[in-house]
Amino acid sequence: MAKILVVDDEADLELLVKQKFRRKIRENIYEFVFAQNGEEALEKLGQHPDLDIILSDINMPVMDGLTLLTKLSEANPTIKAVMVSAYGDMQNIRMAMNRGAYDFVFKPVDFEDLDLTMEKTIRHVRQLQQTLRAIKENNILKMYVDENVLNFMTHKEFENNLMRNEVQEATVMFVDICEFTAITEHFPANTVVNLLNSLFDKIVKEIIGQEGHVDKFIGDAVMAVFKGENHLQRALDAALSIKNQIKTSKEITGTSKTFKPEISIGINSGEMVSGNIGSVSLKRLDYTVIGDSVNTAQRLQSAAKPGQILVNQQVFMQVKEAFQFQKIGEVLLKNKALPATVYEVLE
Structure with missing residues (x-):
């Protein structure tokens, strides 16, 4: 779907646009946002960072279209503007182009021509977005991977090393943000993503603080692995810290729902296989841990x-002197033939 901001002080234009593009609006090809002048348009850009293109008049009160053009690169570097104006003289066209307009359409508007111009502009914006995304991904890779490692990744030896695996003792923790999926129906997408990232930030800091590492993010859950000396105790300390941190998170209120963040955690310790799982031919692999110990941690969560x-009997027996527990009783875990005795970690 393309998201388009229409900026014009003519009151009838919004209705006309909705009528002319009703099929594409209904089919979720276009989504329109409206503003009456350049100043209001900048406010809309702040509220809708996912806008793709702008259709803007030139002569408007408060802030005209030519002034708006000079401010677009600051507000959104990939957005492109098509000027839609009755002022079709060469001076206005030159001024608009020099200030960054992508194209120009004259009033009265030929909506078939406008549609073709919009499609062309949207294709251009999509190419810009893809290029920026590729640059960003490459820069992120450089942040985390040494140049020698990047060169090594192109060699055949890299593929051979990818398939080397080992068995080791470790602790796995799954942290899930409870009922988070349900809020996606009641809050704007940006609110949902920003909230999820802020909660993940709190969780990750406590994991790293106990020398664990984040194995992966799975939807609204985090999988973490603790290795080395006292890995089980460190995982339990991290879990308790995460629980306390999430308690301090403020609730948010939408149009019809209030959400107070809460987490549920499952922890298990034992032998597991560590290695690269995925497709070598696609060069898409995750260095992760697998095995029954990992599956049990997820089932406990x-x-x-x-x-x-929650932990099982085996974990309880290992650390019962160091932590306070409350026995929950026997619980039937998914894909397990026999019930497991489960304990809640309290302190």
């Missing part, structure tokens, strides 16, 4: 209620 940290 699924069984946990909001605010609970």
Whole structure:
């Protein structure tokens, strides 16, 4: 879907645009946002960072279209403007082009021509967005990967090393943000993503603080692995810290729902296989851990209620002197033939 901002002080234009493009609006090809002058358009750009193109008049009160053009690169570097104006003299066209306009359409508007111009402009914007995304991904890779490693990744030896695996003792923790999927229906997309990232930030800081590493983000859940000395104790300390941190998060209120963040956690410790899982031919692999110990940790998290940290009998026996527990009882975990005795970590 392309998101288009229409900027014009003519009151009838909004209705006319909605009528002329009703089929594409209904089919989710176009989504329109409207503003009556350049100043209001900048406010809309702040509210809708996912806008693709602008259709703007030139002569408007408060802030005209030519002034708006000079401010677009600051507001959104990939957005492109098509000027739609009755002022079709060469001086206005030259001024608009010099200030960054992508194209020019005259009033009265030929909507078939406008549609073709919009399609062309949207294709151009999509190419810009893809290029910026590729540059960003490449720069992020350079931030985390040494240049020698990048060169090594192009060699055949890299593919051979990718398939080397090992068995090791470690602790796995799954942290799920409870009922988070439900809020996507009640809050704007940007609010949902920003909230999820802020909660992940709190979770990740506590994991790193206990020398664990984040294995992956799975939707609204985090999988973390703790290795080395006292890995189980460090995982439990991290879980308790995460629980306390999330408690301090403020609730947010939407149009019809209030959301107070809560987490559920499952932890298990034991032997697991560590290695690169994925497709070598696509060069898309995750260095991760797999095995029954990992699966059990995830099942324990699924069984946990909001605010609970659950472990099984084996983990309880290893650290019962160092932490406070409350016995929950026998719970049937998914894909397990026999019930497991489960404990909640309290302190």
